[in-house]
Amino acid sequence: xLSLTNCISKKSSLLWKxxxxxxxxxxxxxxxxxxxxxxxxxxxxxxxxxxxxxxFYKSQVRSFSSTLTTFxxxxxxxxxxxxxxxxxxxxDGEQKTFEVSEGDSLLDIAQAHNLDMEGACGGSCACSxxxxxxxxxxxxxxxxxxxxxxxxxxxxxxxxETSRLGCQVKMSKEVEGLRVALPAMTRNVSNNDxxxx
Amino acid sequence: xxxxxxxxxxxxxxxxxxxxxxxxxxxxxxSGFYTAYRLLSxxxxxxxxxxxEKLPVPFGLSRYGVAPDHPxxxxxxxxxxxxxxxxxxxxxxxxxxxxxxxxxxxxxxxKDLIEKQDAVILSYGCxxxxxxxxxxxxxxxxxFSSRQFVNWYNGHPxxxxxxxxxxxxxxxxxxxGIIGNGNVALDIARVLLSNNIGELWDKxxxxxxxxxxxxxxxxxxxxxxxxxxFVHSKFTNKELRELWELERYGIFGSISKKYFQLxxxxxxxxSRPMKRTAEMCYEYLKPFNERxxxxxxxxxxLVNVGETQRKxxxxxxxxxxxxxxxxxxxxxxxxxxxxxxxxxxxxVIPMKDHVINYDMDLLITSLGYEAKPMDEFKELGIQFEHGxxxxxxxxxxNQEGIIVPGLYTAGWVKHGSKGVIAATMMDAFNVADxxxxxxxxxxxxxSVEQDISFLADNKVEKxxxxxxxxxxxxxxxxxxxxxxxxxKVLTVPEMLAHKHQKxxx
Numbered sequence: 141x142l143s144l145t146n147c148i149s150k151k152s153s154l155l156w157k158x159x160x161x162x163x164x165x166x167x168x169x170x171x172x173x174x175x176x177x178x179x180x181x182x183x184x185x186x187x188x189x190x191x192x193x194x195x196f197y198k199s200q201v202r203s204f205s206s207t208l209t210t211f212x213x214x215x216x217x218x219x220x221x222x223x224x225x226x227x228x229x230x231x232d233g234e235q236k237t238f239e240v241s242e243g244d245s246l247l248d249i250a251q252a253h254n255l256d257m258e259g260a261c262g263g264s265c266a267c268s269x270x271x272x273x274x275x276x277x278x279x280x281x282x283x284x285x286x287x288x289x290x291x292x293x294x295x296x297x298x299x300x301e302t303s304r305l306g307c308q309v310k311m312s313k314e315v316e317g318l319r320v321a322l323p324a325m326t327r328n329v330s331n332n333d334x335x336x337x
Numbered sequence: 338x339x340x341x342x343x344x345x346x347x348x349x350x351x352x353x354x355x356x357x358x359x360x361x362x363x364x365x366x367x368s369g370f371y372t373a374y375r376l377l378s379x380x381x382x383x384x385x386x387x388x389x390e391k392l393p394v395p396f397g398l399s400r401y402g403v404a405p406d407h408p409x410x411x412x413x414x415x416x417x418x419x420x421x422x423x424x425x426x427x428x429x430x431x432x433x434x435x436x437x438x439x440x441x442x443x444x445x446x447x448k449d450l451i452e453k454q455d456a457v458i459l460s461y462g463c464x465x466x467x468x469x470x471x472x473x474x475x476x477x478x479x480x481f482s483s484r485q486f487v488n489w490y491n492g493h494p495x496x497x498x499x500x501x502x503x504x505x506x507x508x509x510x511x512x513x514g515i516i517g518n519g520n521v522a523l524d525i526a527r528v529l530l531s532n533n534i535g536e537l538w539d540k541x542x543x544x545x546x547x548x549x550x551x552x553x554x555x556x557x558x559x560x561x562x563x564x565x566x567f568v569h570s571k572f573t574n575k576e577l578r579e580l581w582e583l584e585r586y587g588i589f590g591s592i593s594k595k596y597f598q599l600x601x602x603x604x605x606x607x608s609r610p611m612k613r614t615a616e617m618c619y620e621y622l623k624p625f626n627e628r629x630x631x632x633x634x635x636x637x638x639l640v641n642v643g644e645t646q647r648k649x650x651x652x653x654x655x656x657x658x659x660x661x662x663x664x665x666x667x668x669x670x671x672x673x674x675x676x677x678x679x680x681x682x683x684x685v686i687p688m689k690d691h692v693i694n695y696d697m698d699l700l701i702t703s704l705g706y707e708a709k710p711m712d713e714f715k716e717l718g719i720q721f722e723h724g725x726x727x728x729x730x731x732x733x734x735n736q737e738g739i740i741v742p743g744l745y746t747a748g749w750v751k752h753g754s755k756g757v758i759a760a761t762m763m764d765a766f767n768v769a770d771x772x773x774x775x776x777x778x779x780x781x782x783x784s785v786e787q788d789i790s791f792l793a794d795n796k797v798e799k800x801x802x803x804x805x806x807x808x809x810x811x812x813x814x815x816x817x818x819x820x821x822x823x824x825k826v827l828t829v830p831e832m833l834a835h836k837h838q839k840x841x842x
Contacts, residue, residue: 258416261410267757290574295759295760
């Protein structure tokens with residue numbers, strides 16, 4: 141368990157250190173690193189979130205979320221009683237939780253709520269601009285990525301072992317309470333970054 | 338009488354009264370358009386973006402570089418279109434205009450733009466080719482650069498009707514060599530090997546003129562030749578997988594054991610993409626029934642293919658081309674190469690006593706695109722070195738290394754011809770964010786002109802965004818009629834003629 145009390149002042153610029161030369165971070169370490177440096181509005185929330193703890197989660201969620209914003213884009217609001225929840229950890233460490241429907245893709249959810257996530261190929265799994273880092277507690281509950289998704293993840297910046305493409309991850313009951321982080325995109329780009337291998 | 342608040346509202350909406358910072362972007366490919374997109378969607382102060390394009394059509398390498406059978410990669414054009422449509426109405430905070438068929442540095446001096454605008458972004462990409470610089474490269478029939486070849490089959494107006502291609506005798510092309518193994522090389526290999534497979538190409542917007550030529554070529558083998566070894570391959574896994582998966586049509590790949598054996602690789606030292614590349618090659622080189630993962634058993638290979646139909650491709654490594662052999666008609670017959678050694682510290686050493694020859698009817702050099710300086714750079718003191726504009730995070734430097742205020746660069750002319758569209762996008766965003774940070778600090782230039790479209794008023798036709806929209810609709814409609822995603826208009830005169838006709842459909 142990570143201590144949350146001393147993490148509030150750290151700034152987000154340290155959030156996601158880019159990978160160099162394709163080396164992998166340990167996913168758990170990098171995810172925790174990210175969370176450690178993020179700002180929590182409610183430090184009583186436990187970091188480790190297991191689907192079983194969902195009732196506790198639901199009872200706390202509104203304290204740091206901006207649920208029920210106006211839906212735009214092409215998302216259908218969830219039917220009453222069938223709401224699923226997803227939390228995005230943004231680049232500055234802010235967390236946003238939304239009530240969504242089963243089957244919504246993370247890219248659609250992010251774009252419908254104006255989060256900073258691009259879908260350069262329009263969600264057709266042909267680029268890596270909707271890269272998200274999944275909380276390791278949830279990664280096994282998601283279906284394995286297909287080859288085409290892995291081929292694009294090869295090219296993602298700041299790749300971790302729990303990286304996925306937002307356009308390919310769909311909400312389901314199995315991942316209720318899912319938490320994902322957006323990797324920092326704005327950073328100094330050098331020539332090396334554009335090498336394909 | 339109009340109530341006061343309404344009047345003030347209507348003036349706000351009336352664009353002419355907003356003093357906007359003015360920004361010109363040179364080149365409307367992904368880097369230019371993504372820069373425009375970021376500026377327009379993030380700027381808090383009013384801006385007017387003018388996007389200049391030398392062709393009558395936008396999108397640069399998305400339209401003319403991305404392979405026709407990768408339409409999903411071109412979806413970024415939808416983002417570009419939506420931003421152009423949103424801001425060209427000129428009724429909000431920002432304004433956007435597209436001026437096509439105008440070459441900055443030729444029709445309009447770059448100097449004029451710099452004087453009349455708060456910021457100028459050079460994102461005109463790469464207009465040249467890296468060369469082998471070996472005998473026969475320039476003047477042998479059947480030797481093309483990848484840029485020429487790709488532009489030709491993608492219907493680029495400067496190449497689509499080129500005699501170099503249409504007069505070439507495609508009916509005798511059996512053995513092909515491609516120098517370089519980036520994704521462009523693999524795209525070209527795929528087009529050459531599979532162009533007569535209708536289900537792969539019929540619905541695409543590949544140039545019908547190029548298809549007619551390529552369909553005549555009885556291609557047997559395509560060698561993809563690299564200077565370095567397997568672990569330094571430049572392609573990405575998506576493109577490699579597409580080549581392997583062509584086995585379902587009787588098109589088979591190979592890699593010599595000399596260059597690839599899983600046991601010889603130090604797997605734990607490889608990057609994730611290269612690990613996956615190695616696994617993919619290892620599995621696909623095995624007979625279908627011995628493969629372990631379902632990924633490599635998606636399609637049953639077409640093994641009962643007649644010897645005449647069977648085609649092969651081969652990844653070849655550690656070679657340095659030295660000269661091109663030709664017959665008395667000037668047609669290529671063979672390529673001479675040295676075998677290379679690669680040292681521990683990654684240096685390539687050609688072995689001059691290990692000379693080999695490959696018989697070859699067509700050679701395509703795919704060494705990367707090369708950025709060129711504009712003629713005006715010298716006069717303006719802009720530094721161009723190592724194949725790109727000298728810059729610090731997109732801020733252009735002069736010959737003393739000092740940043741030129743208000744001048745920026747993005748995309749391949751900024752850092753060389755590397756990276757997929759996602760990388761170009763992030764780079765463009767970074768440059769745009771830098772511009773936005775700078776803009777607020779700039780004092781307004783006395784000479785800045787809100788509307789510089791008059792610069793483009795000379796006798797040659799200019800193309801507006803709505804002209805392009807109309808041409809776009811025409812191409813899409815023609816495409817639908819022919820059962821394709823799009824039928825490109827292939828020449829500049831036809832593109833411009835369309836502007837006047839504006840046919841009803």
